[in-house]
Amino acid sequence: xxxxxxxxxxxxxxxxxxxxxxxxxxxxxxxxxxxxxxxxxxxxxxxxxxxxxxxxxxxxxxxxxxxxxxxxxxxxxxxxxxxxxxxxxxxxxxxxxxxxxxxxxxxxxxxxxxxxxxxxxxxxxxxxxxxxxxx
Numbered sequence: 001x002x003x004x005x006x007x008x009x010x011x012x013x014x015x016x017x018x019x020x021x022x023x024x025x026x027x028x029x030x031x032x033x034x035x036x037x038x039x040x041x042x043x044x045x046x047x048x049x050x051x052x053x054x055x056x057x058x059x060x061x062x063x064x065x066x067x068x069x070x071x072x073x074x075x076x077x078x079x080x081x082x083x084x085x086x087x088x089x090x091x092x093x094x095x096x097x098x099x100x101x102x103x104x105x106x107x108x109x110x111x112x113x114x115x116x117x118x119x120x121x122x123x124x125x126x127x128x129x130x131x132x133x134x135x
Contacts (some may be wrong), residue, residue, distance in 0.1 A: 003108040010101050012052040014094050018045030028078040034134045044123050048117050080088040084134035
């Protein structure tokens with residue numbers, strides 16, 4: 001697998017995780033403000049996922065991957081604070097990994113992919129800041 005395909009797969013996996021996790025969080029009780037923030041985040045993840053798919057169709061083949069551990073992690077406690085904590089943890093992992101991948105693929109991957117990865121990194125960082133108010 002070449003650098004572009006590896007990086008694109010990571011970008012798509014990360015965005016797909018947000019696309020699949022946020023609706024699950026939205027189905028749980030939370031404050032109206034948190035619901036609005038999550039809907040905005042969901043829209044951005046969907047945009048990035050769509051862009052990564054468009055890039056793949058144009059340049060590569062990619063497989064969508066997602067996880068579904070949210071139900072288990074919120075079974076006992078699905079307060080707004082707990083949901084915000086889980087969202088922050090997920091975005092923090094995404095931030096760490098995306099930063100590492102951007103450094104790893106700079107000069108090796110297509111600049112268009114690096115820009116998309118940087119956009120996702122910025123989105124993750126904004127999401128962390130946004131969710132802090134719900135702790």
